[in-house]
Amino acid sequence: MKNWMLIIRKARKLITLTIETNKMKILTIKNNISYLPQVIALGDKNRNILGFLPKSAFEEHASKDEIIISVNQSENKLTGYLLYRKSFKKNIVSIVHLCIDNKERKKGIASNLVNYFKKITKDKFSGIKIKTRRDYVINKIWPKFGFYAASEIKGKSINGSIITIWKIDFKYPDLFQYLYDKKAESKLRVAIDANIFFDLQYSPTKDNEQSHLMLSNWIDEKVEFCLTQLGQNLL
Incomplete structure (x- = not known):
C-alpha cells in the first residue's frame, strides 16, 4: 500500500511539473x-x-x-x-x-x-x-x-x-585555429587608479559598487591588472 501511495505522489508531482513547464x-x-x-x-x-x-x-x-x-x-x-x-x-x-x-x-x-x-x-x-x-x-x-x-x-x-x-x-x-586562439588570448594591461584600489578594500556599497565591478569574473578575460612602481612601493 505504501508503495502505491509513493507512486501516486510521484505521478502527481510529475503531472504538476509538466503543466508548469x-x-x-x-x-x-x-x-x-x-x-x-x-x-x-x-x-x-x-x-x-x-x-x-x-x-x-x-x-x-x-x-x-x-x-x-x-x-x-x-x-x-x-x-x-x-x-x-x-x-x-x-x-x-x-x-x-x-x-x-x-x-x-x-x-x-x-x-x-x-x-x-x-x-x-x-x-x-x-x-x-x-x-x-x-x-x-x-x-x-x-x-x-x-x-x-x-x-x-x-x-x-x-x-x-x-x-x-x-x-x-x-x-x-x-592547428591554425589553436594558434589564432592563443594570439587572441592577449589581454589589455591596465593600472588601477589609487581611489579604486582603496574602494576594493571595503565591502560593496552604492558609493563603491562601480569599483567592485573590477572583481567580476568576466573582467579577467579582457584585462590584466598591473601595479605601477609607485603601487609596488606602497605594498
Missing part, C-alpha cells in the same frame, strides 16, 4: 525587450552570487541579443534568464549569468535555458565557457548540463576563492 516559454530578448526591466531586477536581487553588473551592461547585452529569457506568458512574468557574451576572436561564447527566480527553481527552467543556448550556438561557435567559484553550490549542476571542468584559477576575492572554468566543446579546432 508547459506554461513557460524560452525567448530571446531582442523581440521581447519589455521583459528587460524584470531581467535587471532579478539580476540585482541576486547580485551577491552573480556579482555586480550595471544597468548599462544589461542594456548593452540586450542590444546585442545576448540574453535568453524564460517567461510565464499567462502571468507575463519572467522566471529566469541566461545572459552571455560572444567572442568571435576566440570563437567561443561565455555565460555571464544564469539566474532563476527563487520561487521558480527545481522546475527545469535552468536546463531549458542552457539547452536552448546550446542549440543556437553550436553551429556558430566552437564551444561554451563559464567561470564559477568552486565553493558555490551551483557548481554541481554544470556536469549535468554537459560541461566539464577544464581548469582552475585563483579568484580575486579577499578570501582567496578558487574559480573553476567549465566548458562544452562543440568542435575540435585545427
